[in-house]
Amino acid sequence: MISIIIPTYNRDEMLGLTLVSVVNAIEGIKAEVLVINDSPGRIPHVPAEIASKVQVLQNPKRGVGAARNFGVESSKGDYIIFLDDDFLVTQECLLGLRQLLIEHPDKIFNAAWIYPPDLLDEIRNQKFGRYLISEGFTSLQDRMKGLSWNNETIFERSKGVSSGILAISRENFIKTGGYAAEMVFGNDGDFSLRIKSAGLKPYIAPTITAFHNERDKMKLELWLNRRKFGIRQLVKHNMVEQPQFPLYKKAVLSFLSKNKGILNALEKAVPNMSAFDWAYKSVVNALFAVYLFEAYTSEN
Known part of the structure; x- marks a missing residue:
């Protein structure tokens, strides 16, 4: 059976x-x-x-x-x-x-x-x-x-x-x-x-x-939060090593984390046209990096 x-x-x-x-x-x-x-x-x-x-x-x-x-x-x-x-x-x-x-x-x-x-x-x-x-x-x-x-x-x-x-x-x-x-x-x-x-x-x-x-x-925020939650669980149970962020990268990601509204506004502003997919990809990848940074560094 x-x-x-x-x-x-x-x-x-x-x-x-x-x-x-x-x-x-x-x-x-x-x-x-x-x-x-x-x-x-x-x-x-x-x-x-x-x-x-x-x-x-x-x-x-x-x-x-x-x-x-x-x-x-x-x-x-x-x-x-x-x-x-x-x-x-x-x-x-x-x-x-x-x-x-x-x-x-x-x-x-x-x-x-x-x-x-x-x-x-x-x-x-x-x-x-x-x-x-x-x-x-x-x-x-x-x-x-x-x-x-x-x-x-x-x-x-x-x-x-x-x-x-x-x-x-x-x-x-x-x-x-x-x-x-x-x-x-x-x-x-x-x-x-x-x-x-x-x-x-x-x-x-x-x-x-x-x-x-x-x-x-198929919604960006839901997709990002799910991946953030998954990483947080892996960190909590010591399944992944904490990455060592260079100071400059940590400073940039910290700034973007506190000002995600900028990236969110940019994401919404990119036209839904394939000619602009390169710009959309850049913004989403930046957001993805911020959410992963938060997953590794957040205490919650």
Whole structure:
């Protein structure tokens, strides 16, 4: 059996789309779908037409790591597929991952992912969307720019795993000891270390593709704050080293941090025309640097 485990937090619209795709994908397959709700005091909405095929469980702790661990504890399958609540999958994708786990019992697999074609078409008309495309945020292959990639066959992932769509056998998950339950965000780095300590290796399956449906995150401020929060979590749990900022750079970033309104005004002022994308990219990269600086230096 395949156990598909989906942590979620106040994201009903994206979750609903994900669940419809998953329920359609498991038609005729021995599988279970477990949604682990990480939002206290509310129950996520599941479309009525598929509600009978989905289990919704309340996370007894808090955080995506604890949610994934609880999902495994509550599941029955020999093969686990972790899925973020904004991924769309096909039956071919799920069966392909299961087959890889059967054929390679010592390996853990990430499927490749890309943005859905309709989302890509939509964001090409937005200056922030064009920024995401040009900077490589819309596919796993582009996110791994500068690292090895093989389109033909599975290959080892040199820098850990991502849990957005991750396939692992129950036996191997137990060997890792599971996710760090105290980490509410950004726990993939820690899980990657646990995988290595267990003598396992993560691989990418480039011919197996899912769609990363991040259509509710196409706003610059939301995107920047999410990345800032992620870095803060890594700093809090000593997963990254504090960078040493040269004095001149620290002074510039400190000034811009106190005067972000200038950069925000510039970002809004750049026309939504591809001819000005170079200017927009410069402003957004400056904002990105400021948010990362704040993530590393903020006490909160």
